[in-house]
Amino acid sequence: MGLLSGALPDFPWDTLAPFADSARAHPGGIVDLSVGTPVDPTPQVVRDAIAAASDAPGYPTTHGTLALRSAVVDWFARRRGVPGLDPAAVLPTLGSKELVAWLPSLLGLGAGDVVLHPATAYPTYDVGARLAGATPVAADDVVARLAPGTPGADDVRLVWLNSPGNPDGRVLGVEQLRAVVVAARAAQARTGRPVVVASDECYAELAWDEPWASQGVPSVLDPRVTGGDLAGLLAVYSLSKQSNLAGYRAAFVAGDGPLVGRLLEIRKHAGMIVPAPVQAATTAALRDDAHVSEQRERYRARRAVLRDALEGAGYVVDGSHAGLYLWTRPAGPPQDSWATVAAFAARGILVAPGAFYGPAAAGHVRVALTASDAQVAEAARRLLGR
Numbered sequence: 001m002g003l004l005s006g007a008l009p010d011f012p013w014d015t016l017a018p019f020a021d022s023a024r025a026h027p028g029g030i031v032d033l034s035v036g037t038p039v040d041p042t043p044q045v046v047r048d049a050i051a052a053a054s055d056a057p058g059y060p061t062t063h064g065t066l067a068l069r070s071a072v073v074d075w076f077a078r079r080r081g082v083p084g085l086d087p088a089a090v091l092p093t094l095g096s097k098e099l100v101a102w103l104p105s106l107l108g109l110g111a112g113d114v115v116l117h118p119a120t121a122y123p124t125y126d127v128g129a130r131l132a133g134a135t136p137v138a139a140d141d142v143v144a145r146l147a148p149g150t151p152g153a154d155d156v157r158l159v160w161l162n163s164p165g166n167p168d169g170r171v172l173g174v175e176q177l178r179a180v181v182v183a184a185r186a187a188q189a190r191t192g193r194p195v196v197v198a199s200d201e202c203y204a205e206l207a208w209d210e211p212w213a214s215q216g217v218p219s220v221l222d223p224r225v226t227g228g229d230l231a232g233l234l235a236v237y238s239l240s241k242q243s244n245l246a247g248y249r250a251a252f253v254a255g256d257g258p259l260v261g262r263l264l265e266i267r268k269h270a271g272m273i274v275p276a277p278v279q280a281a282t283t284a285a286l287r288d289d290a291h292v293s294e295q296r297e298r299y300r301a302r303r304a305v306l307r308d309a310l311e312g313a314g315y316v317v318d319g320s321h322a323g324l325y326l327w328t329r330p331a332g333p334p335q336d337s338w339a340t341v342a343a344f345a346a347r348g349i350l351v352a353p354g355a356f357y358g359p360a361a362a363g364h365v366r367v368a369l370t371a372s373d374a375q376v377a378e379a380a381r382r383l384l385g386r
Contacts, residue, residue: 012123012356019345026348031379033306033368034350036166036324038244040298043291046243049284053277060276062268064092064252068279071286072252079289080204082221089230089257091264092274092282095249096202096238100124100160103198103234104132106266109157116142117160119360120168122200125160126358134158138358146183146195154191159184164203164217164322167357167366171207171321174218177225184232195232196259202238202251203323205292206299212322221255230256241324242292243285250274250282299324302369302376309380310367318364326367334363341365347382 016034023030063069069087076082093099101124104115113134117125121138129136137152139145142161146153159180163172172180177199184195199220207213218225221235234255240246253260267273274282285291303326307317310328317326328351330340337353344351344365352368354361371379 013352016341016350016352019341020350022342022345023348023350026346028348028378028382030348030350031371031375031382032350033371033379034352034366036241036368036370038240038246039370039372040244040295042244042247043285043288045288045291046245046248046281046285050248050277050281053280056276058276060273060279062091062273063088063264064090064274065279065283068092068252068283068286071283072254075286076219076221076254079216080219080222081216082219082223085221085254086257089260090252090254091260091267092279093236093251093253094272094274095240095246096200096236096251097124098272099236099251099253100200101128101131104128104134104158106263107132107158107194107196109134112155113157114152114155115158115160116145116156118162118165118170120165120170120354120357121160121162122166123356123358125162125200129158138360142180143183146187148190153187154193156184156187156195157193159195159197161197161199161220163199163201164207164212165319166203166323167325167352167354167361168318168327168364169203169208169320169323169325171212171217174222174224177218177220177222178227181220181225181233188232196234196256197232198234198236198253200236202236202241204237205242206296206324207322208300208303209321217322232256232259234259239282239285242295244295245281245285248278248281250278250285252282298373299369302371302373305376305380306367306369309383313383313385324369326369327364328367329364337362337365349379349382 069090072090073085110133115129115136116139119138119140126136184197188195204217236253238251315328320327337355341353352366354364
């Protein structure tokens with residue numbers, strides 16, 4: 001199909017520019033709650049690690065250092081309930097977005113292949129399928145979509161899960177994850193063609209509601225999900241959110257060892273290598289839980305302020321059980337998300353329209369927690385008319 005074929009949608013945030021201009025015209029200026037980019041300082045433990053590794057004249061390894069991969073393995077065991085991962089089945093990536101965008105291509109997908117993704121979803125799942133020439137299909141009921149006799153079921157080659165979900169904060173439980181894995185493996189057995197399940201889990205350390213806050217958000221690599229077999233399964237993770245490392249592009253993918261090995265070989269040829277200082281910083285961040293707890297509490301406090309203000313101003317917050325966003329709609333009759341964006345902009349607050357996340361999301365807006373305490377307080381004041 002080709003990258004210049006015009007098959008890609010416009011970059012969504014470019015269409016938000018007029019509303020940003022409207023919000024900036026507010027007498028108090030703009031409060032930008034539209035993008036989930038961290039604003040708090042990068043933890044000192046990470047800054048020390050990258051400084052210590054700054055003398056890096058040689059090429060880094062594409063596979064990542066053993067120290068980094070071991071830190072990922074330990075983190076999965078300690079924080080995600082996934083013991084015994086093989087360090088060889090871990091691969092650092094240049095942030096998680098590039099892996100999401102390029103995974104269908106790296107897997108060799110193309111015309112006639114189907115990529116399933118959530119109906120309310122981060123747009124890069126759709127874009128990645130298009131880049132490969134495959135067909136993106138929005139589907140929340142993955143099990144039904146993979147069932148024998150369902151039109152197109154035998155063409156599915158990749159299933160994207162996103163838990164906790166961006167933008168809606170939806171969390172998939174062990175039973176839901178296991179059902180998807182079972183269905184994907186049944187489809188593979190039926191067709192003789194690989195069906196990969198990739199789970200984007202980068203908000204997993206930011207759970208707010210029970211049972212996830214106390215029990216943790218389950219991973220697709222959890223033994224209760226996999227039955228002890230990681231074949232065909234990948235977990236994608238980023239430190240951008242939990243460690244304020246968006247500027248470092250620090251992320252990784254882990255799971256099926258042979259599959260990770262194939263991704264590694266392609267990435268070696270393509271020169272897709274995480275810089276050595278970033279590898280050192282990632283290792284340090286994964287070994288330190290204290291800064292993650294501190295950042296989680298910052299977001300917890302901001303979330304409480306914004307949620308109270310939104311509900312006090314007549315909005316409803318749906319889902320949002322985990323993650324960095326409040327999935328919001330006006331109370332009463334459904335309203336197009338762009339109209340809601342305009343109403344927020346009139347108060348000098350910029351939010352993201354649900355239209356960015358698929359037709360199923362068109363009645364909501366995404367309100368990010370990633371603003372300073374002062375900006376969050378100002379947004380709350382404006383919402384409540386104080």
